[in-house]
Amino acid sequence: MSDLFRVEGLTKNFGGLAVSRNISLSMPAGERLALIGPNGAGKTTFVNLVTGQIHPSAGRVVLNGEDVTKLGAVRRVRKGLVRTFQVTRLFSQMTPEEHVTLTVLQREGKANRILSRFTGHSEVVGEVESILSTLGLLDVARRRVGEIAYGQQRLLEIGIALALRPKVLLLDEPAAGVPSSDTPRIEQALERLPPSLAVLMIEHDMDLVFRFAKRVVVLAAGEIIFEGLPSEVAANEKVREAYLGNYAHARRIA
Amino acid sequence: MQTVLSIAIDAFAYGMALFIICIGLSLTMGLMRVVNLAHGAFAMIAGYIASYAARDLGLGYAVAIFLAIIGTVIISIPIERLLYRRIYGSPELTQVLMTIGITFCVIGITNYFFGPTLKTIPLPGSLSQPIDVGFKTIAAHRLFVMACGLVVAGGLWFLIEKTDFGIKLRATVDNAAMADALGVRTQVVYAISFAIAIGLAALGGVVGAEFLPIEPYYALRYMVTFLVVVSVGGAGSIPGAVVACLLLGAVDTTGRYLMPEFGNFFFYAAVIAIVCVFPRGFFGRAQ
């Protein structure tokens, strides 16, 4: 019960098709876990199940000892289960500063205020600036998001998540679509994540996975087929099969 | 029983008249993603052409229908080229602004040339007689409308499900870029669909004129009805439009029979209930 976050037997059927099958895993505080798998393995479905965008056919999601399976996405966020998106979902007309400020105000329960100016909340300025500076976004803080580089947008996704002070953070392919010249900045940001935070990262970029994760879970066809240290992944026969299936098969025949 | 039957047949006739006019709008909104509030304006133009052909030139009803469809499609071509092309893919509200503008212009121009009075389309003797169908007397014209509705529904179903053009159309609707890449000339598909939609509006305007009389404000007067029917059915869906027209026709007709003083309450309460239960319409496509 000491686990900060746990999923038990998570299963989702779409019609007759099982896209998640009996997935169980648990994470203590401070965990750095990577979830990998070939295309169509059900990674994004898993994230959606965990964060409450969709509801499971069976299984439980437990956060801090509390069953949150029945809760909607918003309540889970408020309890500290926060995600980023694989494709950035940002407001093109707003600045990074506004994104983070809005998020902090929301967390503080002040986002619903009608008669105070959005820019008038000096109490959050310090926190916003520190988040933006940690991510190296201060110099674009007042540019419209539509005008800044994609790598910076990805960083802002992480910044928004951090502004929610999460306990568990799900990073859905944080480096997807980022030119390789910018990946070091993402990596740097990931390294600076609060140590007590439990982070589940979904990623394709194996270099990033190996450098970041202490533990790796491999998902294929909606099932967990491997769980262990990054160094063991490559050698695992099932993983090779899942990733290289046809190719390896072809070689064997040849 | 007799009453139920006769209400049912009235509802069916009214529903079919609505269907013929609305199905074209359903196609434009579902397939081409254009909120074409000027749809009724085209039905009205057809009504005027038919009225002119049949009443002033003394041509036959069938000829008048034919001329009305051809004429309306021809009139619509420059409008499509010059105006509608500009709003494909625009935000819905921009489309609303443009098509309301077109409607206003059509109304103003019609009013100028044809005057504000009602225009009738004289029916041939065979259609204007009341016919005794056993349990009630019904206008032959209503039977004709029902037949037209069934033919249109069947014809469209065949066109979309069974023909080469239908395959291209469905492909274009599902994914225009992909269809383009596969060699479907999507511009042509759009142009033909628009023409079909306008042609159907024209047919509906003429054969439905006994229910919705032709006058300059036709386009505005029935705009809401058309829009409601299409969204209840689910834009772009033929079975959806059939079900919506028949159901709303039934609610309307029955409501007006049972409690006429609350006729509108029935109709719009039904609309609210349906939309709340089926937010995309009966057979609406996920967007």
Next chain:
Amino acid sequence: MSASTDRRWLRDVIGIALIIAAGLAGYWLFPDNLALLTRVIAAALLVLSIDLITGYCGVATLGQASLFGAGAYAAGIACVNGITEPVTLILIGAVAGSVAGLLMGTIMLRAHGLAQLVLSIAIVQLFHEAANKASAYTGGSDGLAGLMVSPLFGMFAFDLWGRTAYLFGLALLVLVFIILKFVVSSPFGMLCRGIKQDPIRIRAMGSFVFPVLLKMFVISGAVAGMGGALAAISTQVVGLDSVSFELSANALVMLVLGGLGSLYGALVGTVIFMGFEHFVSAINPFHWMTMVGALLIAVVLAAPGGLSGLLDRFSASGHRAKRGKA
């Protein structure tokens, strides 16, 4: 942070000063058209209220006259029953509008897109029908007549020349506009803008969407209701036209014409549309419809973002990236 904030402050102060100046200029330039100008102000409140939910929240509506009419009838019925103090009547209108807004929002927010638009139409039709049916209270299609409004502050009577009504309306408009400027630049306003663009993102930020939008519906209802009450006070009659689909559609057209999501667009659109309609119909009552139609088409072709967008394009250096989601 302070530099851009100051600039925005300054822009709003100038904007509001311009509105006041334009309003007073109207008073001096068209002293004989004050009833028309008062009508424009009432309509402007209605259009502003649509901008709140359409421009800022992305909820398109063709039924906003339900809220306007709720305000107009509430004020009218109160007035006939002896509450004749104008400011009180405006407040009554605001309350009635908010209640109607709450109701309308609760229903409309169940759906999205086209279905939502159709719900709004159905609601305004039901309101219209209800007002027609309740003729004992509303006067039905004959209109609710005989509103005897007391002089404003006991001193300024609502007279033939309409000076009191106009200045009262102008003051109300400016006040509402300032409050709305606060509302849209509050955290809540920012949240609404976020919801307009991407409700899923907003949920992932830990905020519910429905209550936020509903709140905006209530605010919008209050604004529309005040517009209705102003119309009732200045006209002394409330007609069924104040809860009609036609009024709703006209108001939406005015908003789109002026441009969404800036509040200024709502005012520009209302003034241009009603001004154009008035002058064209005075010059040629028989063909104004064609000309108004041509105006709308021309605006779509020349300025798809609305007239205020056109102004922006000329004045602002940076081109606004257009990613409107209606």
Next chain:
Amino acid sequence: MRISKRILGVALGALLAGSVSASAETIKIGIIGPFSGPFALQGKNFQAGVEAYMALNGKSVKGNDIEVIYRDLPAANPAQSRALAQELVVKEKVQYLGGVYFTPDAMAITPLLAQANTPLVIFNAATSAIMNTSPLVVRTSFTTAQTTTPLGKVAVDEGVKKVITIVSDYGPGVDAENAFKKAFEAAGGQVVESIRMPMNTNDFSPIMQRVRDSGAAGLFAFLPSGPPTLGFAKAYNETGLKKAGIKFYAPGDLTQESDLPALGDAADGLKTSFHYAVSHDSPENKKFVEAATKAIGSAEQLSFPSVGAYDGMHVIYKMIEATGGKQDAQKAVDAVKGLSWTSPRGPVSIEPATRHITQNIYLREVAKGADGKSINKEIQTFPNQKDPGLATQ
């Protein structure tokens, strides 16, 4: 905005210049009516009536030139109505207001009259209660109760004892229902059922089914003139009610002359009661129809609002005569109380107490005229009818 201001500037300039050159002798009359929109034809009839009167009676009264200013009010909209009236009074300095098609629009104007010192002569708006809202209102049209009431006796005289009433669900419809019911029951008939149908009813066959099921021997209907009347008349024929011998009674709104060409054979034999038929046989009417046809452009478009306007102008001319061109609303109205004259519709007078017109109501039947076109043929006259709606109050 700048453009419109410039237009206004020019307009103001022109106005100023105009008022200087024409001096105080020009008397202005402001006419508000639906000159565009779905009711534009009724507005055109207003204009035709006004122009016909001025063509026949000259454009000046006692040396004062008369100028008519038209303002367009396309649909019932009290706020706009008030704004137009205010503009006419304050800016255009009209001494007389006329026109007004819809009741709420009239209701919005009447509170202004005393302060404006301007009489309002209503050419159409037909709800009784308007007259009570200001002593400065005179009406030369009709009220729904006035045109409907004689039908009650007609029905009973034709042996119809049971009637179902069908009216559009709005003010005038309800007025018509009440007036008919009262008159019919007073004459010994029985209204078996009263149906109020929504204004936007397109398909009338379910209503006709109700008529059939009710077992009534006749139906009384009221619909506002315009497109739905066609569907209604057709449904009456097509559902076999006509063949079944169920009699049809309605006030003349249903068969106004401008709708008759569209109604065609469907209207044949319909009996309606009204204050005016274009086919009315009198020398006054002949002159009027000739002049009004010239004004409106086509004989087919002429219908009842034109005669309301024509007589309205007569009243205004008499007011001007009485006041000698001076603006004195009360004196003007007092001068026409009890005024009687021969209108194109027949002998009429202004009842002093109510300021509403007293006139003949005619029972008419739609029939083919000499030229083969449908007309409302007068078959019975009910002389000197007052407005029962006002009389009872």
